Amino acid sequence: MAPTTNTATVTSRASPAEAPIKRPKKYRHIAAVHSVPKASCLSHDSDAAPSFLGFRNLMVIVLIVGNLRLMLENFKKYGVLICVRCHDYRRLDVMLGIALYLIIPCHLFVAYIVELAAAQQARKSLRGPGKSRDGTTTPGGSYVPTDEELKKFYSTWILIAWIHGINATLCLSITSFVVYFYIHHPLIGTMSEIHAIIVWLKTSSYAWTNRDLRHAYLHPSSREEDAVPEIYNQCPYPQNITLGNLTYFWWAPTLVYQPVYPRTPKIRWIFVAKRMAEVFGLNAFMWIASAQYAAPVLRNSLDKIASLDFPSILERLMKLSTISLVIWLAGFFAFFQSFLNALAEVMRFGDREFYADWWNSPSVGVYWRTWNKPVYQYMKRHIFSPLIGRGWSAFTASIMVFIFSGVLHELLVGVPTHNIIGVAFIGMVAQLPLIAMTTPLENIKSINGKVVGNCIFWISFTLIGQPLAALCYFFAWQAKYGTVSATLKAAGRTS
Amino acid sequence: MAPTTNTATVTSRASPAEAPIKRPKKYRHIAAVHSVPKASCLSHDSDAAPSFLGFRNLMVIVLIVGNLRLMLENFKKYGVLICVRCHDYRRLDVMLGIALYLIIPCHLFVAYIVELAAAQQARKSLRGPGKSRDGTTTPGGSYVPTDEELKKFYSTWILIAWIHGINATLCLSITSFVVYFYIHHPLIGTMSEIHAIIVWLKTSSYAWTNRDLRHAYLHPSSREEDAVPEIYNQCPYPQNITLGNLTYFWWAPTLVYQPVYPRTPKIRWIFVAKRMAEVFGLNAFMWIASAQYAAPVLRNSLDKIASLDFPSILERLMKLSTISLVIWLAGFFAFFQSFLNALAEVMRFGDREFYADWWNSPSVGVYWRTWNKPVYQYMKRHIFSPLIGRGWSAFTASIMVFIFSGVLHELLVGVPTHNIIGVAFIGMVAQLPLIAMTTPLENIKSINGKVVGNCIFWISFTLIGQPLAALCYFFAWQAKYGTVSATLKAAGRTS
Numbered sequence A, B: 001m002a003p004t005t006n007t008a009t010v011t012s013r014a015s016p017a018e019a020p021i022k023r024p025k026k027y028r029h030i031a032a033v034h035s036v037p038k039a040s041c042l043s044h045d046s047d048a049a050p051s052f053l054g055f056r057n058l059m060v061i062v063l064i065v066g067n068l069r070l071m072l073e074n075f076k077k078y079g080v081l082i083c084v085r086c087h088d089y090r091r092l093d094v095m096l097g098i099a100l101y102l103i104i105p106c107h108l109f110v111a112y113i114v115e116l117a118a119a120q121q122a123r124k125s126l127r128g129p130g131k132s133r134d135g136t137t138t139p140g141g142s143y144v145p146t147d148e149e150l151k152k153f154y155s156t157w158i159l160i161a162w163i164h165g166i167n168a169t170l171c172l173s174i175t176s177f178v179v180y181f182y183i184h185h186p187l188i189g190t191m192s193e194i195h196a197i198i199v200w201l202k203t204s205s206y207a208w209t210n211r212d213l214r215h216a217y218l219h220p221s222s223r224e225e226d227a228v229p230e231i232y233n234q235c236p237y238p239q240n241i242t243l244g245n246l247t248y249f250w251w252a253p254t255l256v257y258q259p260v261y262p263r264t265p266k267i268r269w270i271f272v273a274k275r276m277a278e279v280f281g282l283n284a285f286m287w288i289a290s291a292q293y294a295a296p297v298l299r300n301s302l303d304k305i306a307s308l309d310f311p312s313i314l315e316r317l318m319k320l321s322t323i324s325l326v327i328w329l330a331g332f333f334a335f336f337q338s339f340l341n342a343l344a345e346v347m348r349f350g351d352r353e354f355y356a357d358w359w360n361s362p363s364v365g366v367y368w369r370t371w372n373k374p375v376y377q378y379m380k381r382h383i384f385s386p387l388i389g390r391g392w393s394a395f396t397a398s399i400m401v402f403i404f405s406g407v408l409h410e411l412l413v414g415v416p417t418h419n420i421i422g423v424a425f426i427g428m429v430a431q432l433p434l435i436a437m438t439t440p441l442e443n444i445k446s447i448n449g450k451v452v453g454n455c456i457f458w459i460s461f462t463l464i465g466q467p468l469a470a471l472c473y474f475f476a477w478q479a480k481y482g483t484v485s486a487t488l489k490a491a492g493r494t495s
Helices: A007-012 A053-078 A091-103 A106-127 A147-182 A186-218 A230-234 A243-251 A269-306 A310-346 A364-370 A373-389 A394-414 A423-429 A431-442 A447-481 A483-494 B007-012 B053-078 B091-103 B106-127 B147-182 B186-218 B230-234 B243-251 B269-306 B310-346 B364-370 B373-389 B394-414 B423-429 B431-442 B447-481 B483-494
Strands: none
Touching: A053 A269, A053 B053, A053 B310, A053 B447, A091 A147, A091 A186, A106 A147, A106 A186, A106 A243, A147 A186, A186 A243, A186 A373, A186 A394, A269 A310, A269 A447, A310 A447, A310 B053, A364 A373, A364 A431, A364 A447, A373 A394, A394 A423, A394 A431, A394 A447, A423 A431, A423 A447, A431 A447, A447 B053, B053 B269, B091 B147, B091 B186, B106 B147, B106 B186, B106 B243, B147 B186, B186 B243, B186 B373, B186 B394, B269 B310, B269 B447, B310 B447, B364 B373, B364 B431, B364 B447, B373 B394, B394 B423, B394 B431, B394 B447, B423 B431, B423 B447, B431 B447
16 A cells, blocks of 8 residues: 655665665664654644645545536536527617617717816816906915805806716616617627616716816815825816817726826737637637526526425525636626726726735625726715715715615616516625625634635625526516416416 | 725825825815726736635635535435435344454464564573574674574574464455355445454564564674664563563554554543544444435446446546545544544554645655555555565565555455455556656646646546446446346346
8 A cells, every 4th residue: 555666765764874885774674663752643732734735626626527527417418508590689689789889978978078168168267358266365376266156166067967967867768768678688788788887987987077177177275185186287177178088088997087097108919819819718608608507507497486495496596606606707807807908908008907806805895895996996986985075974875885886786687687676786785784794804813704704705795696696587587588477377377 | 886884994095194184185086096007916917916715715615515505406316315224234244243353363362472482482592501602793792693593593484484474364364255255244344354454464564573573682783774773672572572562562553563662641531532522423424425425326327337328427437526535535534533543542652643644645656655654654664675675676666565555455345345356456556657657746846746746646536546446346246236237137138
């Protein structure tokens, strides 16, 4: 059972330290194998815990083997389910999708026209010959506006805000209406809806940022904390209200408007090509995984949900969790790493921090702050911080953020699936108690607290969040259009 | 989507360094979120690779969930398969098992009697009045025996060796004969066989060690490398040839005889109780795992093996690999950590190094040198080193060790299952090319070489070694006694 092919052990027996000349030992069977007391390395008596790196390797192997086996089982049961020609995109869906794709960005340009008018009016009010400035100038050179001037600024802003509000709301409501009532295919619907939400967020960020910049332009302040960020000095208000500046913001991989962004010196086209290859590869992978592995699990769970067979639902949920996790991870990487980096490279956009290491999150709160930086930055800059500035507590401001986020999620999932059942909304709002529960774990010094928090995050996200939501919307979809609907109707007829 | 419940972020905005008094910012929507170029943390552009500790936690969770799901599936398919009263130990099996349990250690006492006679003869030849010593004494005081004296020693040894050989061989062959022909139940058979092999190894170690000690006693040498280990001075030959000394060796958790072992000062009975509780708990676990999970997989694979349906055999092998691995790990811990530590504590045996961290093995060779230290120590001291001393190369000595080990493995598995089909023997000998293949990986400095070696070890051990061997012997057993036999006979009748 136990050899020593390693010749080092053999030669060491006759090493120079022991005997100057290599002479074989006379007595070969008397070596004292047990000469000193030693503890087993897994015992508590042992001085140091051994490394368990080998078990990590084993886990990876067992995971791969276990899933290869499930793939083999799936193939034996269903054969190849992937079919390129089987997708039936209705002609109307495609036409409406293209129309929405072209219409949605127009709202951003409407916002531009509004801001252009406001900027011209501001420029006039500051430099126009018919206007005199009634405020006082402090010894430091800072201008303190009068109450009247401020009142006037805000009354103008209210008009602008109404126009922006109507414009942005129209963008989102037209898309949602068309998708909900006319676009059957959920993929086209989701793409249109996500596009509308992005443009809606960009429009509002554009409006708010320019409101504050205009105010700072009209009423300069010497207070250090009111200073416009240094990076904006390259393009001060109102020079930023140009079509080129807006077009850059339209395509830039961010939801937060800034007149100036950090830029990279040149476009590395090979980098772009690599990232786009990743996008295509991962999308193909996600498509295969959905069609071959997720779809059968979802289909097989329909009758279990219809009959409320809870052990079977749990079993389906567990089977679904791995595949939904894999698809989600692939989707995360494809979008946040590959696609956004490719887009940023083409746009020479410098800040590539689209995510941080959310997979190590010691709490649910850290996860929401790190996995999707563009949305986090939008929420923090335009919802959370302004509410804090108005005197709200961090807790109530967080509630607002999650309610707002819940509405957006429900729009994103409920509208394209034609089932506004509130699961996505509740899923988002349910994060608040989870965050409150796991935040204390962030501050625990020992590694165990972090591991516990990380596990709670993974379980709530991998096992309950993703697959349960997918199951709910799939069931609702099937109940409206698919086989469950037919079964339920048939059951109703017979009973 | 992204809140900041953490109040630290809020207060930091008004930290002393930025502003001495906490004043809200006037412009809340203009913060420069993107102020410096940054790389995505998974990009190659990033300075440092992020930690992936979270993914390790995820792997553990996915493994647990995946296997809980399989347990749920298993329960829904088979119900509870565990049955305490279903075991039918034949009366004859139990009687023969008890008889063998009592007879086997007798061979150790026969060896004792032989050694007692040899020791008395040696004592007489050294101190007896009728004997004179013809050798010369060197200036250093060392005695150099004459050729005649040496010849006489070896001729006596040949007689002793024959008696020991016959005694030990009888021990193993009687047990093997009884188990193969009369004990049907494989568990009782395996226990008896393993007992016989242990006593056989202990007997041979006792004989060889005492042969060398006697030689050193009769012909003291001044050569440093021929010195008897220091620890033996507490009980020099022939004082060690006592019934008490042998009884200690009989029960000590080692296969290697030493007159003296390192000892612990006292028995910690709480330690013993904890270890024995582990042994019982793990045995119950292994029994449940075998009956509920391994048995159905083995049964379901019978017709696939009979019809040589290779994709299905592969699928079964993969399903079996996880459960056989879990049972093996539990068995390893139960025996090498819990049982041997409990036994060592009761025996106040000091050297508890029954295994090292074999799970980190960077090569197959390291695994065989570390997982089972008692057998490794036996093989190294009584087979490998003596062969090297006779001038064999390390490579040929290793081949001998593995051939010997293969024979023992085949006895251990083939005899109780009544199928000496050679799979265990071939499995052991096949380790040699694997070791040769993976030994170069030990010396690679980078961590990747070690990981590759570790993965090769785990795959060959977990996926191919354990489950394939289990499948082979189970199939052979069933072909001889079980359902396959009936099916094959029926098929033969119809064709």
